[in-house]
Amino acid sequence: MRKPKILMLGWEFPPVINGGLGVACHDLCLAMAKHAKVTMIIPKSNPEFVVKDLNLIGLNTIDSRTLKQVNYKDEYKTFEDVHFIPSELNPYYTERKNTFAIPAADINSQYMKEVRIGRKQAKVFHIDDLYGGDVIEKVTVFGELASMLAQTLDFDIIHAHDWMTMLAGMEIKRLTGKPLVVHVHSLEVDRGGVNSQGWVYQMEKRGMEEADLLMPVSNFTGNIINEYYGIDYRKIFPVHNGIREVKPFRTKSPYEEKTVLFVGRLTRQKGPEYFVDIAAKVLEKNPNVRFIMAGTGDMQNRILEKVAQKQIGHRFHLAGFLGLDKVRYLLSIADVYCMPSVSEPFGLSAVEAVQFDIPAVISKQSGVAEVLSGALKFDFWDINQAAEYILSVIENNILHEQVTADAQKDLKNISWDIAANRVMEGYKKHKLIK
Amino acid sequence: MPSVCFYFQVHQPFRIRHYSVFDIGKDHFYEDSEKNKWIMDKVSEKCYLPANYKMLELIKRHKGKFKISYSLSGTVIEQMELYRPDVLQTFVDLAKTGCVEFLSETYYHSLSFLYNKDEFVRQVKAHDERIEHYFKQKPKVFRNTELIYNNELAAFIEKMGYKGILCEGVDRLLHGKHPNHLLKPVGTKSIKALLKNYRLSDDIAFRFSDKNWTEWPLHADTFASWIHKVAGSGDVINLFMDYETFGEHQWESTGIFDFMDHLPREILKHPDFNFKTPSEVVDTYNARGVYDAHEFVSWADSERDLSAWLGNNMQQEALKKIYSISDDVVASDNKDLMEVWGKLQTSDHFYYMSTKFWSDGDVHKYFSPYNSPYDAYIFYMNVFADFEATVRPGAGKKSTAKRSTVKKKAPARTSKKKDSE
Numbered sequence: 136m137r138k139p140k141i142l143m144l145g146w147e148f149p150p151v152i153n154g155g156l157g158v159a160c161h162d163l164c165l166a167m168a169k170h171a172k173v174t175m176i177i178p179k180s181n182p183e184f185v186v187k188d189l190n191l192i193g194l195n196t197i198d199s200r201t202l203k204q205v206n207y208k209d210e211y212k213t214f215e216d217v218h219f220i221p222s223e224l225n226p227y228y229t230e231r232k233n234t235f236a237i238p239a240a241d242i243n244s245q246y247m248k249e250v251r252i253g254r255k256q257a258k259v260f261h262i263d264d265l266y267g268g269d270v271i272e273k274v275t276v277f278g279e280l281a282s283m284l285a286q287t288l289d290f291d292i293i294h295a296h297d298w299m300t301m302l303a304g305m306e307i308k309r310l311t312g313k314p315l316v317v318h319v320h321s322l323e324v325d326r327g328g329v330n331s332q333g334w335v336y337q338m339e340k341r342g343m344e345e346a347d348l349l350m351p352v353s354n355f356t357g358n359i360i361n362e363y364y365g366i367d368y369r370k371i372f373p374v375h376n377g378i379r380e381v382k383p384f385r386t387k388s389p390y391e392e393k394t395v396l397f398v399g400r401l402t403r404q405k406g407p408e409y410f411v412d413i414a415a416k417v418l419e420k421n422p423n424v425r426f427i428m429a430g431t432g433d434m435q436n437r438i439l440e441k442v443a444q445k446q447i448g449h450r451f452h453l454a455g456f457l458g459l460d461k462v463r464y465l466l467s468i469a470d471v472y473c474m475p476s477v478s479e480p481f482g483l484s485a486v487e488a489v490q491f492d493i494p495a496v497i498s499k500q501s502g503v504a505e506v507l508s509g510a511l512k513f514d515f516w517d518i519n520q521a522a523e524y525i526l527s528v529i530e531n532n533i534l535h536e537q538v539t540a541d542a543q544k545d546l547k548n549i550s551w552d553i554a555a556n557r558v559m560e561g562y563k564k565h566k567l568i569k
Numbered sequence: 570m571p572s573v574c575f576y577f578q579v580h581q582p583f584r585i586r587h588y589s590v591f592d593i594g595k596d597h598f599y600e601d602s603e604k605n606k607w608i609m610d611k612v613s614e615k616c617y618l619p620a621n622y623k624m625l626e627l628i629k630r631h632k633g634k635f636k637i638s639y640s641l642s643g644t645v646i647e648q649m650e651l652y653r654p655d656v657l658q659t660f661v662d663l664a665k666t667g668c669v670e671f672l673s674e675t676y677y678h679s680l681s682f683l684y685n686k687d688e689f690v691r692q693v694k695a696h697d698e699r700i701e702h703y704f705k706q707k708p709k710v711f712r713n714t715e716l717i718y719n720n721e722l723a724a725f726i727e728k729m730g731y732k733g734i735l736c737e738g739v740d741r742l743l744h745g746k747h748p749n750h751l752l753k754p755v756g757t758k759s760i761k762a763l764l765k766n767y768r769l770s771d772d773i774a775f776r777f778s779d780k781n782w783t784e785w786p787l788h789a790d791t792f793a794s795w796i797h798k799v800a801g802s803g804d805v806i807n808l809f810m811d812y813e814t815f816g817e818h819q820w821e822s823t824g825i826f827d828f829m830d831h832l833p834r835e836i837l838k839h840p841d842f843n844f845k846t847p848s849e850v851v852d853t854y855n856a857r858g859v860y861d862a863h864e865f866v867s868w869a870d871s872e873r874d875l876s877a878w879l880g881n882n883m884q885q886e887a888l889k890k891i892y893s894i895s896d897d898v899v900a901s902d903n904k905d906l907m908e909v910w911g912k913l914q915t916s917d918h919f920y921y922m923s924t925k926f927w928s929d930g931d932v933h934k935y936f937s938p939y940n941s942p943y944d945a946y947i948f949y950m951n952v953f954a955d956f957e958a959t960v961r962p963g964a965g966k967k968s969t970a971k972r973s974t975v976k977k978k979a980p981a982r983t984s985k986k987k988d989s990e
Contacts, residue, residue, distance in 0.1 A: 512940065519589065526590050534943060537924060
């Protein structure tokens, strides 16, 4: 049987990543390569970064006039090798424009750049940051270029990831008549709250309306799509994320006290304020517990003030933004992982905690709650319940062992291979492929 | 003359509330009175009342030829006293017909036989006294919590003076034989074991409303024809099930009451068939072989063993803990403490802690008043911490609060006792 050809549209992709989206796209593509021929168009790729079985096209390497790949070798000096987006930047951050209009793509956009390679001139898509600046213009130009390029490619399905690529997806669908699948990793409603009405929300709504099939990363997100975007459940097909295997390790903790860990951006969505409240409640009952908060974001100052106001600074530590190694170190000394997210489409970090055999105390308002039976789940506003769980799991070994043992069983059902199978199942169920 | 023997289990636990670690030492009222009352009301309206009326009607209609038996736990009787005396009265009415037998069990529907034989005896006696008080009959046949059974239990029960005992007809112990004869438990002299015919019982209790079942919809005449097939090869078909099958597990809209309405007539159409209560079955038929249950068996889950209550460490720990204070509770000679302790022994508490997410988990979830087995365990252990401190001051966690005894007739939360030292 012929492998179906999938044209994916992504925004973040390793090595240019900010959060989970890039890693998720990368790992999903790799797993899908077993079932399909995948071509991935992204705004920016490193020509050195080659992914086996995946045809990866960065628009920064495409001459917009010929639509041919530019052969850079090492002549294109302007490309930074690994480009991490500053972590304090809220992903997908945009100015909240309230009127929804899709601007005409401007080929003379500030984000197009003439480059000279050897004796040849090429005009390529060039953005420093994926987010920040005029994201709407970036998204528009990306859509224009990607749809021009797509007409030279052969594929059966368009598979777009999140709102940044929805415009491209819609345009390619219009030009080619191929079905559009939108993979939903995160929504404006998660990030900005349920009253979101700005440009991004409108883009998401339009994109999801025009899509033939939606693949949110959880039932939780599927419900949001239905409730806040008015999309029919019949075209929603949730696909839970997978996770990369890691080798967990333990490090001797420098603290005598048990340690409770929070990892995430300090933004409303992640519920960092609740973490402070929970900590204060736990310390009321058991003063021998430490709380570590890794991450940074727009709420950092408020968190600091709150910690001081509750007078728990001696047991509550803000670690700031940490790289992967440091996060893993913290996982290796932590006794409990706490994720009080207000609205979490999936919540990979909780699964990472499970990989380190740490009991996870997580909010029910998360996708990961659907795949972890072995977790203690509370409503994000229920501070007392969360404190109760933390105290119980710290003080009671049997509960600790039971939760972690059950979670290890859950881990067997969380993988990108399972996710890729599910994506293919969705294509078939909705008759996008035979 | 093969007999059909119906036994219905009637039980409700005193569910404990979301008892927080912050309540320990401060609040000694553990029950979720609101929920207990709500469930009692719901089950009364959907099951107990309509089913009892149906049974009464059938007994009258068939002029003594339709007979059934019940086992009512002490805790469900207490809840009827508290919340639904009208339901209790209909059971009394049933008893007066002379066609209904009430069986013996542990008052608290507990696992006490596994942990404390003295407590087991105390509970069985307390239960039988309560049954005699209301129904004017002394139980002669015993059934243990969830049909938990082994040879040792049969021998123990025989010594206590019972002539029959109910148990599950477990395939692996029947070695290819059918469960439709009385059997003699290994290691006993005269007591007889009645074995549940789980296939026919479950046709009613579980499959009745299953639209994917090839026999759906099941009608009384079809079911009676399956019963009649036993003619010539068995003495008794034991149909044992939860009473909540009628109206609660199988809703009225499934036609379960109509099915029951026709069933006695359809079964009695065959002149060789009759209905008998467990005592009559024991008096009528001889044991035709032995039943050797070395290990414990039960009627729960697909394993038919103890894993529903003892399958994980949380359950084992909680059980071990509640029986670890036996001596202190008994020594206190305090009736209130004994009652609270008894209620904490009810098997349901441990059933809710089951982590069989992956097999029979759905059934456990359906019956659980909690969000997760961890909640069940956490609340239970918090309660235990408080109770232990009351029973053994200074032994458990620090608690300076003095216990205010829990009043038995506590309607809802209003009488919740709070101590603020």
